[in-house]
Amino acid sequence: MQPVFFTPGPAALYPTVQQHYQEAFRLSIGSISHRSAQFRKIYQHADEQLRQLFNLPKQNNAILFTGSATEIWERIIMNTVEHECFHLVNGSFSKKFFDFAQELHKYAHAAHKPFGEGFDASDVSVPEYAELICATANETSSGVQMRPQEIHKLKRANKSKFMAVDMVSSAPYTNLDFTVVDTAFFSVQKAFGMPAGLGVWIANESMLEKAERMKKHEGVIGTYHSLPSLWENYKKFETPETPNVMGIYVLGKVAEDFNRIGVEQIRKETDKKAKALYDFAKKSDRFEAFVENELHRSATVVVLNCHEAAGAVINKVKESSGMVVGSGYGKMKETQIRIANFPAVSLEQVETLIHTLNTI
Amino acid sequence: MQPVFFTPGPAALYPTVQQHYQEAFRLSIGSISHRSAQFRKIYQHADEQLRQLFNLPKQNNAILFTGSATEIWERIIMNTVEHECFHLVNGSFSKKFFDFAQELHKYAHAAHKPFGEGFDASDVSVPEYAELICATANETSSGVQMRPQEIHKLKRANKSKFMAVDMVSSAPYTNLDFTVVDTAFFSVQKAFGMPAGLGVWIANESMLEKAERMKKHEGVIGTYHSLPSLWENYKKFETPETPNVMGIYVLGKVAEDFNRIGVEQIRKETDKKAKALYDFAKKSDRFEAFVENELHRSATVVVLNCHEAAGAVINKVKESSGMVVGSGYGKMKETQIRIANFPAVSLEQVETLIHTLNTI
Numbered sequence: 018m019q020p021v022f023f024t025p026g027p028a029a030l031y032p033t034v035q036q037h038y039q040e041a042f043r044l045s046i047g048s049i050s051h052r053s054a055q056f057r058k059i060y061q062h063a064d065e066q067l068r069q070l071f072n073l074p075k076q077n078n079a080i081l082f083t084g085s086a087t088e089i090w091e092r093i094i095m096n097t098v099e100h101e102c103f104h105l106v107n108g109s110f111s112k113k114f115f116d117f118a119q120e121l122h123k124y125a126h127a128a129h130k131p132f133g134e135g136f137d138a139s140d141v142s143v144p145e146y147a148e149l150i151c152a153t154a155n156e157t158s159s160g161v162q163m164r165p166q167e168i169h170k171l172k173r174a175n176k177s178k179f180m181a182v183d184m185v186s187s188a189p190y191t192n193l194d195f196t197v198v199d200t201a202f203f204s205v206q207k208a209f210g211m212p213a214g215l216g217v218w219i220a221n222e223s224m225l226e227k228a229e230r231m232k233k234h235e236g237v238i239g240t241y242h243s244l245p246s247l248w249e250n251y252k253k254f255e256t257p258e259t260p261n262v263m264g265i266y267v268l269g270k271v272a273e274d275f276n277r278i279g280v281e282q283i284r285k286e287t288d289k290k291a292k293a294l295y296d297f298a299k300k301s302d303r304f305e306a307f308v309e310n311e312l313h314r315s316a317t318v319v320v321l322n323c324h325e326a327a328g329a330v331i332n333k334v335k336e337s338s339g340m341v342v343g344s345g346y347g348k349m350k351e352t353q354i355r356i357a358n359f360p361a362v363s364l365e366q367v368e369t370l371i372h373t374l375n376t377i
Numbered sequence: 378m379q380p381v382f383f384t385p386g387p388a389a390l391y392p393t394v395q396q397h398y399q400e401a402f403r404l405s406i407g408s409i410s411h412r413s414a415q416f417r418k419i420y421q422h423a424d425e426q427l428r429q430l431f432n433l434p435k436q437n438n439a440i441l442f443t444g445s446a447t448e449i450w451e452r453i454i455m456n457t458v459e460h461e462c463f464h465l466v467n468g469s470f471s472k473k474f475f476d477f478a479q480e481l482h483k484y485a486h487a488a489h490k491p492f493g494e495g496f497d498a499s500d501v502s503v504p505e506y507a508e509l510i511c512a513t514a515n516e517t518s519s520g521v522q523m524r525p526q527e528i529h530k531l532k533r534a535n536k537s538k539f540m541a542v543d544m545v546s547s548a549p550y551t552n553l554d555f556t557v558v559d560t561a562f563f564s565v566q567k568a569f570g571m572p573a574g575l576g577v578w579i580a581n582e583s584m585l586e587k588a589e590r591m592k593k594h595e596g597v598i599g600t601y602h603s604l605p606s607l608w609e610n611y612k613k614f615e616t617p618e619t620p621n622v623m624g625i626y627v628l629g630k631v632a633e634d635f636n637r638i639g640v641e642q643i644r645k646e647t648d649k650k651a652k653a654l655y656d657f658a659k660k661s662d663r664f665e666a667f668v669e670n671e672l673h674r675s676a677t678v679v680v681l682n683c684h685e686a687a688g689a690v691i692n693k694v695k696e697s698s699g700m701v702v703g704s705g706y707g708k709m710k711e712t713q714i715r716i717a718n719f720p721a722v723s724l725e726q727v728e729t730l731i732h733t734l735n736t737i
Contacts, residue, residue: 019405020405026619027409027411028408041572047387047571047572048384050703051573087617087618120597120600120603214623215574235482239451242448258444259386259445259447263574264574
């Protein structure tokens, strides 16, 4: 029997994914031209399904594909920041986004919070000349969320600045208002339960205009994956390079599966499973929720402190139930476990995991 | 029945590819961590098989993974060119490589040849201050090759400059000497017969040193996919971001399949199939080889002028045999067809195609 993955990414495959790949092989989707009408229909289908899932405004935005969400950190900074940006840093991934800005020689400001703590809008004072604010809806390393209403509040208080939201490990759970935020992004190997190798970038037209202006003023905004290049191709549902065609096909199918269930239903189920996990931790005398402030606790990546060696817990769970939970990130490897709560795992599987954690 | 693709990329899947994907699903390779020993073994296996296939020197080089070969154009220029580079341009793809250098604000020189013509070392005078020479082993748009001995000669005459070889649609046919050239790259949806979404970049240590020097001197060399970042991760067979793990697994398996046949045997079969196609064109009064100079004719992408409308030829071939040949590139769409001659198609299939072209 194949193990059940509760790892926060790569994660459990969504139950329909393998069958969508089989269908893709049957339809020769690995061989079709990325300049064909057949490919354009695949892109358009993914676009339509993702628009429904994320409740995107009909106009003035685009859904673009890259190799990874990591790539999108780089592309956002290159395409929207002439001089200064501002990052909310409270874990390893929000820190990397900040590091990228420095490596690209931008004047990068940051507000820092300790690992395990989260941001509210009222905590944050945005530097006057920052052109871009970078928030992380879900810090995969620490299991901390920034609530959508706080992200929206921050943007509304800084209307002239771009608001970018890393929703890598929380899309489509994070209910963003895309009439407010300018850009958000994720990768498919988290909550969409797909094999890795595809990043999804939602961006609006104001960003495109900024990128075009920077280019005109002799700025270096990249080449094939600059925002103007991606967008120009997007208008005809194409990509600048030969993309991960199968991945785009399967993403459209998984988004369609999600829409059939309904994103509100997926959010409810996610909340229910998260509640079960946090309730278990509250009652347990061997585990406890790492994130103290309940409003900052992630629903999609639950991080628990272990009173025994975390590595031993992971091994015992694997041996007794075939379930794989994630290790703590970086320095937390010895003391924490991370449990991904994505649509691919059912409430029954979460209950089995809880039972296992209770009995090992 | 599934069509047989003679398109130059995406192309026919290699016969073992679907089964390697199935095995990958069975082994949960879409869910494993890219920081696990299991992933490092997958990367190492691909590395070993590709090293054998390309006869790489044991030391001082690395095999790195990106989202596409298009990405590698950008990364090479950002990581090795401080000021000036030089491009051999004789078709749409070599032109794009040149365009990228300009978009990245490098002082880019080029030698131009008309579409359908090729370069020999003696044609070329390299600008004194060029730091990088960019050659295209196989111009996919026009079916023109630059022979390895000419590439080697050019590098030997310009030892202080880096030599980069685009072998996108000819690897592993092009027999490069990696003690001579500095870097070469390809993508998996061509001769390796895989679904797109993975670029393969072979680079040597002199390039790494240059990139590190540029970074130290305040140059912008990119972030996660800068050469130093990729290389640092490569040392432990990891990648900076979550990569296309399944693609890397399947690539290692296909390279192993190729090694079982032997690269010399693959080259011989490629030559035999290419000869059959060019011999057919020579005898035909309805088709003729586009590339006049036989020494510049590509073995892997055969471009033919059609005396009737090329679109009609493509449709007739599809209808009568279920085979899909590629259209001419860009302006040549109406007058040319392109026939990919990759390992995925057998001599029998090539003969069937020739028979079909003769009888439609």
